[in-house]
Amino acid sequence: MFLIVVDGRHLPKSVPGPPVMNFIQRVRRKVFRPRETIEGYENPELVETIFRKTINYKPAGDWPLVAGLRTVLDFGGGAGRHYKLACQLSPDIRWAVVETPAMVRRAKELATDQLMFFVQIGKAADWLGSVDLIYSNGAIQYVPDAFKTIRDLCAVGAETMVWHRVPISDGEPRREVQTSYLSDNGPGQSLALKEKLVTYERQWISEQGFVQAHEGYRIVERGPDAGEQGTQQFKFSSC
Numbered sequence: 601m602f603l604i605v606v607d608g609r610h611l612p613k614s615v616p617g618p619p620v621m622n623f624i625q626r627v628r629r630k631v632f633r634p635r636e637t638i639e640g641y642e643n644p645e646l647v648e649t650i651f652r653k654t655i656n657y658k659p660a661g662d663w664p665l666v667a668g669l670r671t672v673l674d675f676g677g678g679a680g681r682h683y684k685l686a687c688q689l690s691p692d693i694r695w696a697v698v699e700t701p702a703m704v705r706r707a708k709e710l711a712t713d714q715l716m717f718f719v720q721i722g723k724a725a726d727w728l729g730s731v732d733l734i735y736s737n738g739a740i741q742y743v744p745d746a747f748k749t750i751r752d753l754c755a756v757g758a759e760t761m762v763w764h765r766v767p768i769s770d771g772e773p774r775r776e777v778q779t780s781y782l783s784d785n786g787p788g789q790s791l792a793l794k795e796k797l798v799t800y801e802r803q804w805i806s807e808q809g810f811v812q813a814h815e816g817y818r819i820v821e822r823g824p825d826a827g828e829q830g831t832q833q834f835k836f837s838s839c
């Protein structure tokens with residue numbers, strides 16, 4: 601296992617990231633390292649932080665990917681942060697987030713007739729009817745079985761699948777413990793909260809396995825993802 605610290609910028613390229621830390625903030629982090637560590641994406645404090653930051657989040661900008669779309673399944677979409685931008689650009693869009701049980705329980709307070717939260721991919725797809733786009737940003741590396749999840753997503757039969765911030769390994773797949781600051785999780789401005797460290801296990805996914813799991817799809821775009829160092833982005837179209 602490796603220990604790394606990341607700054608939690610988890611955004612589609614069209615969305616500005618959290619403010620870059622100034623010198624004093626960086627020094628504070630070095631000197632006052634949080635004493636407490638919480639674990640996993642289902643930790644209630646982490647879920648609550650992401651939920652509250654998403655409510656406060658006011659995205660702006662363009663996102664051509666969602667222009668004109670009617671239905672999107674967002675795998676690992678948190679409390680709906682990507683929907684907040686998408687609905688500004690496509691006001692009638694319907695958006696199904698597939699998330700952990702803990703996030704779905706908390707975020708369903710934000711559900712509307714256009715935004716819904718599901719634990720199961722099949723239920724999300726049923727609610728959407730036909731699915732124009734499957735979108736996933738920085739989430740597939742946290743699921744217990746990434747290839748099964750990809751196959752389940754392919755079975756939905758969306759025209760297009762777009763992946764952002766996928767950690768692709770150079771060789772064999774490997775698992776590591778990722779560490780971030782609690783305040784860096786979730787979109788937009790930090791909340792005034794007691795700082796903690798958060799750990800979660802993530803997988804570096806083999807390129808061959810990732811591509812092969814996309815049964816019935818072909819790659820139309822791929823490249824490094826500027827949203828997170830070392831990760832890749834992909835766009836697949838159905839064959």
Ligand SMILES: C[S@@+](CC[C@H](N)C(=O)[O-])C[C@H]1O[C@@H](n2cnc3c(N)ncnc32)[C@H](O)[C@@H]1O
Binds near residue numbers: 675699
């Ligand atoms: C780095 S965050 C990315 C959130 C969002 N997509 C974004 O770009 O800000 C990873 C997300 O994956 C979710 N996640 C982790 N395990 C999951 C699972 N088994 N199924 C669905 N979502 C999961 C987490 O709850 C979290 O919201």
